[in-house]
Amino acid sequence: MTDSQHWVQICALTDIPPQGSRVVERASGNVAVFRTHDDKVFALLDRCPHKGGPLSQGIVHGESVTCPLHSWNIDLATGAARAPDEGCARHFPVKLEHGMVLLGL
Amino acid sequence: MVHLGDWLLDRQLDDVAGGLLRRALEERGIGFLLGKQTAAILDDGQGGVAGVRFSDGEQVDAQLVVMAVGIRPNTALAESCGLHCERGIVVSDALQTYDPRVYAVGECVSHRGVAYGLVAPLFEQAKVCANHLAQLGIGRYQGSVLSTKLKVTGIDLFSAGDFMGGEGMEDIVLSDPAGGVYKKLVIKDDKLAGVCLYGDTADGAWYFKLLREGRSVADLRDTLMFGESAIGDAGVQGQSKAACMQDSDEVCGCNGVCKGSIVKAIKDKGLFTLDEVKKHTKAASSCGSCSGLVEQILMSVVGTDFQETPKTKAVCGCTERSHGEVRKAIREQHLLTHAEVFHFLEWRTPNGCATCRPAINYYLLSSWPHEAVDDPQSRFVNERVHANIQKDGTFSVIPQMKGGVTTASELRRIADVADKYQVPMVKVTGGQRIDLLGVKKEDLVNVWQDLGMQSGHAYGKSIRTVKTCVGSEFCRFGTQNSTQMGIDLETMLANMWSPHKVKLAVSGCPRNCAEAGIKDVGVIAVDSGWELYVGGNGGIKTEVAQFLCKVKTAEEVKEYSGAFLQLYREEAYYLDRTVHYIARVGLDVIKARVVTDAASRQALYQRLLFSLQGLPDPWAARIAGAQKNEFIPIKLEA
Numbered sequence: 222m223t224d225s226q227h228w229v230q231i232c233a234l235t236d237i238p239p240q241g242s243r244v245v246e247r248a249s250g251n252v253a254v255f256r257t258h259d260d261k262v263f264a265l266l267d268r269c270p271h272k273g274g275p276l277s278q279g280i281v282h283g284e285s286v287t288c289p290l291h292s293w294n295i296d297l298a299t300g301a302a303r304a305p306d307e308g309c310a311r312h313f314p315v316k317l318e319h320g321m322v323l324l325g326l
Numbered sequence: 327m328v329h330l331g332d333w334l335l336d337r338q339l340d341d342v343a344g345g346l347l348r349r350a351l352e353e354r355g356i357g358f359l360l361g362k363q364t365a366a367i368l369d370d371g372q373g374g375v376a377g378v379r380f381s382d383g384e385q386v387d388a389q390l391v392v393m394a395v396g397i398r399p400n401t402a403l404a405e406s407c408g409l410h411c412e413r414g415i416v417v418s419d420a421l422q423t424y425d426p427r428v429y430a431v432g433e434c435v436s437h438r439g440v441a442y443g444l445v446a447p448l449f450e451q452a453k454v455c456a457n458h459l460a461q462l463g464i465g466r467y468q469g470s471v472l473s474t475k476l477k478v479t480g481i482d483l484f485s486a487g488d489f490m491g492g493e494g495m496e497d498i499v500l501s502d503p504a505g506g507v508y509k510k511l512v513i514k515d516d517k518l519a520g521v522c523l524y525g526d527t528a529d530g531a532w533y534f535k536l537l538r539e540g541r542s543v544a545d546l547r548d549t550l551m552f553g554e555s556a557i558g559d560a561g562v563q564g565q566s567k568a569a570c571m572q573d574s575d576e577v578c579g580c581n582g583v584c585k586g587s588i589v590k591a592i593k594d595k596g597l598f599t600l601d602e603v604k605k606h607t608k609a610a611s612s613c614g615s616c617s618g619l620v621e622q623i624l625m626s627v628v629g630t631d632f633q634e635t636p637k638t639k640a641v642c643g644c645t646e647r648s649h650g651e652v653r654k655a656i657r658e659q660h661l662l663t664h665a666e667v668f669h670f671l672e673w674r675t676p677n678g679c680a681t682c683r684p685a686i687n688y689y690l691l692s693s694w695p696h697e698a699v700d701d702p703q704s705r706f707v708n709e710r711v712h713a714n715i716q717k718d719g720t721f722s723v724i725p726q727m728k729g730g731v732t733t734a735s736e737l738r739r740i741a742d743v744a745d746k747y748q749v750p751m752v753k754v755t756g757g758q759r760i761d762l763l764g765v766k767k768e769d770l771v772n773v774w775q776d777l778g779m780q781s782g783h784a785y786g787k788s789i790r791t792v793k794t795c796v797g798s799e800f801c802r803f804g805t806q807n808s809t810q811m812g813i814d815l816e817t818m819l820a821n822m823w824s825p826h827k828v829k830l831a832v833s834g835c836p837r838n839c840a841e842a843g844i845k846d847v848g849v850i851a852v853d854s855g856w857e858l859y860v861g862g863n864g865g866i867k868t869e870v871a872q873f874l875c876k877v878k879t880a881e882e883v884k885e886y887s888g889a890f891l892q893l894y895r896e897e898a899y900y901l902d903r904t905v906h907y908i909a910r911v912g913l914d915v916i917k918a919r920v921v922t923d924a925a926s927r928q929a930l931y932q933r934l935l936f937s938l939q940g941l942p943d944p945w946a947a948r949i950a951g952a953q954k955n956e957f958i959p960i961k962l963e964a
Contacts, residue, residue, distance in 0.1 A: 229962060236955055243959070244960065245959070245962060246960065275715075278711075280680040280683060280707075282678055283675055283677065289707040290715070290717065291612075292680065305605050
């Protein structure tokens with residue numbers, strides 16, 4: 222954790238549906254927080270590198286999300302588009318503590 | 327030029343086309359000796375060549391001899407291991423040699439007596455072989471149908487299948503020797519069995535497709551010879567001849583992909599299948615109407631290496647199973663959840679992907695109504711939040727307006743909502759509805775509540791609209807009350823999920839103001855009753871609905887159209903419109919089960935009514951608190 226980064230508690234894990242997401246509103250761009258089928262959490266800037274689609278609205282499968290606009294597949298851990306598409310969404314650190322989700326901003 | 331065969335390219339062309347090629351080449355100054363087997367190359371006594379002697383004793387003088395030979399399987403290793411070899415290493419349909427521990431693929435094998443010297447059959451063999459090595463055991467290699475595409479000094483040649491014809495086969499021939507065009511189609515049992523094209527090969531890919539699919543060409547017979555464009559099925563803007571297109575010509579109108587980009591991607595990235603081209607170039611990946619054209623380009627670039635899209639396609643990369651197999655397993659094994667499907671059918675991924683999950687969700691719900699539980703996370707966002715996502719992430723809201731009929735009170739509420747939520751655009755849709763565009767997701771539930779109307783389902787693979795004209799209530803030409811008929815149909819079908827969207831229309835007379843001829847179910851009133859049409863489509867490719875039957879009463883309209891839609895719901899694959907479904911099974915099958923067989927029709931109709939019984943309006947459910955979190959963003963405290 223760098224000096225400029227701080228952890229913000231955003232919600233309980235159970236507030237996010239499995240294989241689903243929640244949107245965290247932020248002045249400098251919303252963040253999509255995802256929960257996978259095996260209860261891992263990930264956070265990405267809620268903008269697809271392709272045409273800015275809201276990734277939070279996509280279908281979550283494995284550790285990927287499919288953008289609702291043009292079906293790009295984005296890796297949840299890195300934000301990178303799955304081949305053959307090219308591009309990257311910014312990812313944020315996120316962790317689970319006592320059932321609560323903390324986002325590193 | 328000396329050749330053993332009786333005509334040139336005797337493996338690739340028939341005798342007539344071979345003769346045309348020979349004459350064309352002779353005009354360029356090349357001489358031919360055909361049917362000649364070389365017996366010896368003659369010595370000039372000074373270490374050089376003097377000539378060639380043939381097996382019939384004839385001789386020709388020569389200063390230089392160039393020999394071209396084909397490939398022969400190298401079976402030495404296999405034979406030394408004791409494996410049975412003929413022209414190549416003999417393998418079964420599982421690519422197993424006579425020693426079941428040893429598999430073989432490629433040019434070295436002999437499968438059902440054929441040794442292939444091309445890469446496309448090798449790919450098909452490798453897929454089956456890999457499947458068996460992975461102990462999945464479901465693939466079977468049944469041989470490859472090959473096509474040959476050649477350009478010999480500027481003359482285009484194409485052949486595939488059994489183009490020589492013979493007993494039990496018929497030929498259709500177009501011969502224009504002066505114009506340098508010759509085409510021969512060989513037909514057996516109403517199916518295309520072989521094709522040989524000389525000079526004009528533009529339709530080679532199409533003929534090859536018909537040949538591989540083994541579909542009946544009886545209905546195309548009159549125009550078959552004149553190619554794909556003659557049957558009016560030529561893809562966008564009549565550009566059927568992929569080879570004639572300029573590199574700058576647009577192929578995919580959705581994603582703006584030109585022929586040049588597709589050709590470049592195929593060459594640079596070594597693509598062989600339509601799916602690969604879709605992924606890399608995005609051509610044909612949106613609406614899909616240019617798939618045929620993209621396939622033609624692929625074929626013209628890679629020629630014989632081209633890999634035809636398999637007939638029974640896997641649902642997605644997570645499985646080998648086709649849509650039909652998945653649905654069958656769900657029905658026969660009484661599977662009720664995604665997890666059960668993934669487990670039973672041995673999915674490769676832990677929880678599927680964005681392609682298979684919505685399909686499975688539909689198959690579960692339609693196979694086991696009131697038993698299988700809907701999985702919102704396996705639905706595309708539109709069906710999860712019951713609104714239609716727009717390019718900027720806002721949504722459009724279309725309230726239900728049965729038969730396109732509304733009231734002053736509803737219009738006032740719509741206007742008030744538009745003001746209150748500062749809706750950027752209010753628009754009348756093509757389906758006789760009012761669309762509120764640009765609504766924020768967090769406002770959706772409040773908008774629905776303020777509207778006090780039901781969901782118009784304008785976002786789902788579901789019943790969309792029933793468009794009507796004013797009919798006998800007001801119109802001086804109207805023969806029946808089409809408006810009420812439309813309202814009744816829409817009431818009956820409310821909340822119906824289906825393989826793809828379903829649109830209906832009811833017109834009050836044959837003038838057909840509701841455009842029933844391009845709807846999934848079109849109803850046209852006549853003085854003596856109602857005519858029913860099915861399988862129309864006004865979208866990607868305009869399709870005129872086909873006549874199903876004529877009925878007398880409004881109750882029969884509901885029963886027959888309900889039965890047809892239930893048949894479609896039970897049998898069409900996910901994302902097939904009614905037109906695609908009918909094309910797959912044939913209208914006769916539909917007529918037999920919906921029109922002729924009364925018991926079958928009533929059973930279908932009852933199953934439809936049972937499926938739809940008690941389904942809640944999704945907007946009302948969410949106003950009452952269902953999936954609340956979905957609509958509430960998390961705010962960061964300052």
